[in-house]
Structures are given as structure tokens and as C-alpha cells.
Amino acid sequence: MSQPPPPPHQPPPGGGFGPPQDQPPQQQPGGGFGAPQPQQQPHAQPPQPPAQPPQAPPPGGAPGYGYPQTPQGAPTPPQPAYGYPQAPQGAPQTPPPAAPPGYGHPGQQPGVYGQPQNPYGQQPPGYGYPQSTMPMHPQSGGPGGGGRKFNTQLAVIVAAVVAIALVIGGVVLYKQSGDEGGKDDTASSSGGTGGGDDNGGGGGNTTPGKEKVPADPNSQVLFQTPAPAVPDDTVITVAGSWLTDKAYVKSGVHEIVGYDPEKGTELWTIPLPGPVCQASKRTNEDNLTAIAYEPAKPTKEKPSHGCTQVAAIDLDAGKKLWTKTAEVEGEPIRFDNITVSGGTVAAGGTSGGAAFDIKSGKQLWVPKPNNSCYDLGYAGGEKLVAVGKCGGYANPQLHIQTIDQKTGRVISEYKMAEGVEYASVISTEPLVVAAEVGQSQDAVGITDVFSIDNKTGKLRIRISVPGDQFAARCSGVTTIEACTGVVVGNDRLYVETEEHQGGGEYGRTNEIVAFDLATGKQTGQRADAGDRYTITPLRMDGGNIIAYKRPPYDKGGQIVSIDGGSFKETKLLENPAARTVRDVETRMQPESAEIIYAQGRLYMAEKFASDLGSSFQKKYHVIAFGRTES
Structure with a gap:
């Protein structure tokens, strides 16, 4: 990611609240958030596990993503996992020559698709069956009845020993598999068990969700x-x-509009003097939110006139409650992010912050x-978290601070390694x-x-999610709460x-996989999108x-709703396949549009309004779907 050039201005000497030494261009740096805590968590690097030799694929080609591999000499495995190509009826059963491992093959190097690459002591789960060095079929002895009688007895003894070895081996495999995050390493979205203990892949006991399962999801x-x-050649943030x-x-051009959630008729409008440049994704229990x-x-x-105005909005009443500004050294702060946590609105940017x-x-x-x-910005929800940036332009250091909503007092702090310039908060609790x-x-x-303990500020675990394997995105430099996927x-x-x-000739697909935030290991849970679909997590429902x-x-x-324990998928809604509808829907990409699903309805909306694009294609601000039974 390219980095912004250093700013033209420099901070004043001394201990005052002057601008920092490193800022993106055309921004006014602001003050730091609170006294830094002396606490810092070292990044201990555990020894790397030995590399595992690649395994040959089973007959019929390379296995699908997550298919367990069978060591040589093991018993016949069960039916292949979802997505594994099936041999056509009447096809010869002799295996083809060994081929290179397919996509997601555990022997593939570098790294297994969807598995951590052991940068922090993570080890992929054990697949396959226990191996035995005992012969499965005893060889017959020399000629003569006496020799045959002896070998028959030997066969019985060896078979018993092999059976015991397999039982013992099965117990060992079970324990190894459980240590890697789940009792069932092959659990999938089509109904795998996933386990249910505290260390297993099922995630323990999960809270029931509020979304109802329909009789008809259409x-x-x-x-x-x-x-x-x-206006022509204009792009306006909405x-x-x-x-x-x-x-x-939904925010519009210089306004905020409330719609009937089912009919789409306008209920109320709040006019604004200028465009909404930042909007909190959070609301409190009274359905109050905030915008800049x-x-x-x-x-x-x-x-641009600068994103300097902060306002609270009552979403039920359709009212703007108040408008405020804040200043640093006599200049209005330009806000790059805004959030809500309980009864507090926190807004920040490279020129300062306020609550x-x-x-x-x-x-x-x-x-x-x-x-x-200075504070890059804030993340809200159950807790309020500040992302502070310290140090010079060449060696910045981020401070992740859990703070008191009412006073701004630092409760805990984690200092990231120097050189990491920007961070986004996925969750505050x-x-x-x-x-x-x-x-x-x-x-x-x-x-x-980075999984961090809120109370102590200590690092729990660090998980690698490289971009060539995972599609999570955290756009924006100072938006703080802008992660998707x-x-x-x-x-x-x-x-x-x-x-x-x-599985098809031209089909593309993907999955959702789970990591344990205490151990950093994959749990073995996987939700498959299905052939030609791609799946994106939106939020939690219990x-x-x-x-x-x-x-x-x-x-x-x-x-779809994915059970947090079994990872079984349940379809909650399926939209019409008509081309005119599909063309509007597919322009609302999950990584760039605002997508809300609740109460059996799906709302998809744009973040920008512009005159750009084809004049022959009608563009939409919002499209809403609801089940036909509602």
C-alpha cells in the first residue's frame, strides 16, 4: 500500500498539543489521546513445526478445498467432502497417474489455501487415517499343511494386533485433531457436526439468533x-x-431521508447544507446515531468545504438533535471518522478529535x-476504542486504546510494532x-x-490472513470501521x-472459514458458497x-444464516433471477455498497452519487427485497 508523503509543516517544540511529525498531505495533525501506557506486549515467535510431505491426490483428480488426505496404506476412506469431483457412471475405476496437488490440497506449497501459514506457531490440523507398519495380509508360509496351519494362527494374531493398533491410532488422531481446533476436521456447511466443546470447532454453546427461518425464502x-x-462531472458522498x-x-444528496421499510414511501426528510461525508454504522438503544x-x-x-460539522440523528423521529464543531488551535477539525458507543459520539481525524x-x-x-x-479515530459499539498514532514519519507506532466513553480515560493500551501505519477495528468487544x-x-x-485483551491491553494472538488467500478488505486510511468480508x-x-x-468448468466460488481468537488456529469450520456463488459475512445474529x-x-x-456451532447453512432469502432485477443487485457489491439484512428484508444502497457511467443504464440509489410471504 503506497504511503502518503510527509506533510509540509512540522510540530512546534516543547510538550504542547502541536501537530504530529507525520501526516497525510493536506491534513492538519492534531493532539494525541491520553498519556500512553507503559505496557507493551512482546511478539514471541514460537518454533516452526516441521514441514509435512505432500500427499498424492485420490483417484479422479485433485481433491476439493478442505478434503482430508489419506496416508499410504490406510483403510478405504469415507465418501469425499462437498465439492470433490465425482467419477462419471461407467468410468474406469483405475486411478490416473499422480498429478500435482489441486487447489486447497494440504500438501500444496507455499501454504494451504484457507489455512494459516505458521508465522505465529499455527499448525494445520491432521488429516487422513492412522498408519500402521503391520502387514494387512499375512504372507503364507512354505509348502505343506503344517506351515499353513502356523500361518493361519499368525494371521489371527496379526489381525488382532492391527485392530488394536488402529483403535489406539484412532484415539491419537482424535486427540491431535481436537488440539487443532475441532473434533471433526472435515466439518462443512452442508451439515458437519463441528464439535461443541470449548476447544473444538463448534465454538461451544452459541446464542440463538433473532432472524426467523421462513417457510418460503423467495x-x-x-x-x-x-x-x-x-451536477455534471461530480461525485457526491451519500x-x-x-x-x-x-x-x-438513507443519506441522500444534502439530506437524510426516512422510508417506510416495506413500501419505500418517504416518511420524513432532514435537509442539510452540505453532503454527508462520514456516517456512523452504530446506533444506540434509542436508535440514535451520528453523522459528519x-x-x-x-x-x-x-x-470541498471540509467535513467539520457533527450532528446526532433520531432515526425513529426523523430529527436532527444538534450540530457541533470542534477546534484545534483556532482551526475547525476536519473529521475523517465518526462512531457511537452508548451515549457518546466520538469523531476524529488527522487534525484532532472530540467526543x-x-x-x-x-x-x-x-x-x-x-x-x-494524535488520534487517527475511534471505533464504537459495546466499547469505545481509539487508534492513536505516535512517533515520526519514518517509524510510526499505533496505540490501540480502550477508553472510557464519558471521560476519555485510557483503560488499557496495546502498542503495535513500529512501522505499521494504519489499523482498522473489526470488533471492540x-x-x-x-x-x-x-x-x-x-x-x-x-x-x-490482532486479538487483544480489552482489560489488560495484552495481545492474545496474532492471526495471518494473507491477501492471496483471504478476501477481507479494510478500505480507507482513517475510517477505522471500514472492514468487509x-x-x-x-x-x-x-x-x-x-x-x-x-466444480463447474467456468464456475468460481469461495468459503467462510473460522479462526479461534484465543489460539489463532482454524477451527475446521467452513461454509461453502456453492458453485458459481461467492459468500461474504455481513454480521452476527446471536x-x-x-x-x-x-x-x-x-x-x-x-x-443465509450459518449456525455458529455446526456451521450448517439455512437460507433466509433468495432474490428474483429476472435480469432487470439482477442487474441492479449485482452492481451493489458487498465490498463497496451498504448492505443491511434484518426482519426478513434486504436493503442494498450506494455510497456515492454521480453522473458517471452509461447514460443508457438506469441507476438506483437503493433496492429493497422482502419475502413474498411477508
Whole structure:
């Protein structure tokens, strides 16, 4: 990821709250957040496990993703896992010559697709069957009846020994498999057991979800909102979409609009003097949220007036509760991110930050003066987390701080290794942070995930999610809460894999796999998208994962619920396959659109409005789907 050039200005000398030494261009640096804590977690590197020799694929070609391999001389394995190519009826049963390992083959180097590559002591789970050095069929002795009688007795003894060895070997394999994160290493989305103990792949006891399973998942289009008109050669941010029991709310061009969640009719409109530039994804229990917006409309002479205004919005009543600004050294702060945690709105950027009471707008706190640190921004939800940046431009260091919502007091702090310039927060409880460590051609904002203890600030585990294997993305430099393709629940990290060849000749597909946030190891759980579909996790529903399946050219998209224990998929919604509908849906990509599923309805919305694109293709601002039974 290319790095921004150093800023033209330098911080003032002394201990005042001056600008930091390293900032992206055209930004005003601000103050650090709180006194840094002396705590720092070392990155101990455990010894690397020995490499495992590759194994030949079974008859019929290379195995599918996650198919267990059978060591030489082992008993006949059970039926192959989902996705393994089947031999056509009447085909010869003799195995073809050995071929190189296929996609996802455990012997493939470098690295097994969807498995951690042992940078932090992770070891892939054991596959296959226990091997025995005992002969399976005793050889007959010399000629004569006496010799045959002796060998028959030997055969009985050897068979008994082999049976005992297999039982013992099975116990050993069971324990090894359990140590790697699950009793059933081959559990899949089609109904694998996944285990259920604290150390197993099932994730223990999971909380039931709120989303109801329908008798008929087929949906219909509830409404479509045309894209708003914008001036020529203009792109305007329309970030922000929320859903309550009373309204579906979406930012428009210089306004926020509440719609009837089923009919799409406008319920209310909040006009704004300028465009919404940042919108919190979070709401509190009273359905209050927050936005940051510009004080005036863009013009050709001045395309941006700065994202300086902060406001709280009552999503049920359709009211703007208050508008506030904050200053650093007499200059208004330009906010790059905004979030909500309980009763607090926190907004930050490279020129400073501030926190406000969500109901009254009263300023609660600002980062404490520090000439070498400043807050990149904040992440909300159950906890409030600040991402602070300290040090010079050449060797920056990020401080991940859990802070008190009302006072800004630092509760715990984790200092990342020097050189990591930006981080995104996937979850604040448990605290899970993504960062791009080093330069990666395939990664977008994430190569590694850090599981951190909220109370102590100590690193629990670091998980490698390289971009050539996983499709999680954390866009933006200071947006802090802008990760897609990855969610956290059940003390697990659920991450989308990269696309790969499916079972068909032209089909592409992918999976969602799970990592244990305590050990960093894969649990063995895997949810398959199915041939020609790709699957993306959206959010948690209790202990279940809500995921969207992007469809092939002749199908509609799907919403599925994935059981956090068994990883069994249940279809909650399937959209129409009509081309006119599908064309609108497939333009709303999960990594670039706002997608909300709740209460049996799916809302897909754009983040930008523009006049760019084909004039022959009608563009839409929002498309909503609901089940035909509702």
C-alpha cells in the first residue's frame, strides 16, 4: 500500500498539543489521546513445526478445498467432502497417474489455501487415517499343511494386533485433531457436526439468533429508489444507511431521508447544507446515531468545504438533535471518522478529535495535549476504542486504546510494532484489530489480525490472513470501521476466502472459514458458497453468522444464516433471477455498497452519487427485497 508523503509543516517544540511529525498531505495533525501506557506486549515467535510431505491426490483428480488426505496404506476412506469431483457412471475405476496437488490440497506449497501459514506457531490440523507398519495380509508360509496351519494362527494374531493398533491410532488422531481446533476436521456447511466443546470447532454453546427461518425464502422487490441527480462531472458522498422498526433511513444528496421499510414511501426528510461525508454504522438503544457533514454544497471553485460539522440523528423521529464543531488551535477539525458507543459520539481525524453526549451535544472530552501523538479515530459499539498514532514519519507506532466513553480515560493500551501505519477495528468487544503489516500486493488494508485483551491491553494472538488467500478488505486510511468480508462472534474470527475455481468448468466460488481468537488456529469450520456463488459475512445474529451470497449470471442473490456451532447453512432469502432485477443487485457489491439484512428484508444502497457511467443504464440509489410471504 503506497504511503502518503510527509506533510509540509512540522510540530512546534516543547510538550504542547502541536501537530504530529507525520501526516497525510493536506491534513492538519492534531493532539494525541491520553498519556500512553507503559505496557507493551512482546511478539514471541514460537518454533516452526516441521514441514509435512505432500500427499498424492485420490483417484479422479485433485481433491476439493478442505478434503482430508489419506496416508499410504490406510483403510478405504469415507465418501469425499462437498465439492470433490465425482467419477462419471461407467468410468474406469483405475486411478490416473499422480498429478500435482489441486487447489486447497494440504500438501500444496507455499501454504494451504484457507489455512494459516505458521508465522505465529499455527499448525494445520491432521488429516487422513492412522498408519500402521503391520502387514494387512499375512504372507503364507512354505509348502505343506503344517506351515499353513502356523500361518493361519499368525494371521489371527496379526489381525488382532492391527485392530488394536488402529483403535489406539484412532484415539491419537482424535486427540491431535481436537488440539487443532475441532473434533471433526472435515466439518462443512452442508451439515458437519463441528464439535461443541470449548476447544473444538463448534465454538461451544452459541446464542440463538433473532432472524426467523421462513417457510418460503423467495423474495420480491419491495421498492427501488432512483439515483439522485447530481451536477455534471461530480461525485457526491451519500454515506449512511440504517434500519429501525419504524424506518429504513438513507443519506441522500444534502439530506437524510426516512422510508417506510416495506413500501419505500418517504416518511420524513432532514435537509442539510452540505453532503454527508462520514456516517456512523452504530446506533444506540434509542436508535440514535451520528453523522459528519460539510457546512456548504460543493462548487466547481470549491469542491470541498471540509467535513467539520457533527450532528446526532433520531432515526425513529426523523430529527436532527444538534450540530457541533470542534477546534484545534483556532482551526475547525476536519473529521475523517465518526462512531457511537452508548451515549457518546466520538469523531476524529488527522487534525484532532472530540467526543459529545449523543442526546445533548455537550462536549465530553478532547484528546489530551501531546506533541508526538494524535488520534487517527475511534471505533464504537459495546466499547469505545481509539487508534492513536505516535512517533515520526519514518517509524510510526499505533496505540490501540480502550477508553472510557464519558471521560476519555485510557483503560488499557496495546502498542503495535513500529512501522505499521494504519489499523482498522473489526470488533471492540472482544477487541479485534486488522492491519496491513509490510507491503502486500494482494492485501487491501489487512494482512494480519490482532486479538487483544480489552482489560489488560495484552495481545492474545496474532492471526495471518494473507491477501492471496483471504478476501477481507479494510478500505480507507482513517475510517477505522471500514472492514468487509470479516466479522467476529463466539470468540471466533469469520473471514471470507478468495475466489477460486468451483466444480463447474467456468464456475468460481469461495468459503467462510473460522479462526479461534484465543489460539489463532482454524477451527475446521467452513461454509461453502456453492458453485458459481461467492459468500461474504455481513454480521452476527446471536451466535449465527448472517452472510450474503453474490449470485451467478442466471440466479438471484441469497441471504443465509450459518449456525455458529455446526456451521450448517439455512437460507433466509433468495432474490428474483429476472435480469432487470439482477442487474441492479449485482452492481451493489458487498465490498463497496451498504448492505443491511434484518426482519426478513434486504436493503442494498450506494455510497456515492454521480453522473458517471452509461447514460443508457438506469441507476438506483437503493433496492429493497422482502419475502413474498411477508
